[in-house]
Amino acid sequence: MKYQQxxxxxxxxxxxxxxxxxPRVLRSYEExxxxxxxxxxxxxxxxxxxxxxxxxxxxxxHKEREVNLPGIKIILGLLSPHFHEDxxxxxxxxxxxxxxxxxxxxxxxxxxxxxxxxKE
DNA sequence: GTTCTGACA
DNA sequence: TGTCAGAA
Numbered sequence: 001m002k003y004q005q006x007x008x009x010x011x012x013x014x015x016x017x018x019x020x021x022x023p024r025v026l027r028s029y030e031e032x033x034x035x036x037x038x039x040x041x042x043x044x045x046x047x048x049x050x051x052x053x054x055x056x057x058x059x060x061x062h063k064e065r066e067v068n069l070p071g072i073k074i075i076l077g078l079l080s081p082h083f084h085e086d087x088x089x090x091x092x093x094x095x096x097x098x099x100x101x102x103x104x105x106x107x108x109x110x111x112x113x114x115x116x117x118x119k120e
Numbered sequence: 121g122t123t124c125t126g127a128c129a
Numbered sequence: 130t131g132t133c134a135g136a137a
Contacts, residue, residue: 011122012122012123012124013122022131024130027125042123042137044122044123045123
């Protein structure tokens with residue numbers, strides 16, 4: 001045999017079919033930087049099974065929770081821990097950089113919001 | 121025939 | 130978000 005992809009890839013029409021989401025919306029998700037499907041040499045999108053699962057999460061947030069696309073991007077970012085090596089430790093440290101950055105920004109614009117002194 | 125981008129309502 | 134145009 002020649003070779004085979006371990007991972008099935010789907011065209012946008014097939015992906016639309018199995019997710020129930022129109023190609024137009026799938027493209028809008030990519031435009032909002034919520035997805036990065038593979039591209040063929042001819043620039044045609046190819047979605048992986050992982051992409052399909054991510055699309056289902058995006059759609060849930062989008063339609064059921066009514067989160068707009070920029071908001072979904074932030075949420076997905078918070079769900080992706082940032083891995084880095086801590087030189088002073090033997091064990092790899094798992095740190096959620098996106099969450100830390102957001103907290104730092106909140107403290108910047110509202111210093112007391114996340115402290116115990118904040119009331120109301 | 122399918123998909124892509126850009127555009128309009 | 131649906132739909133259309135023009136190109137690949």
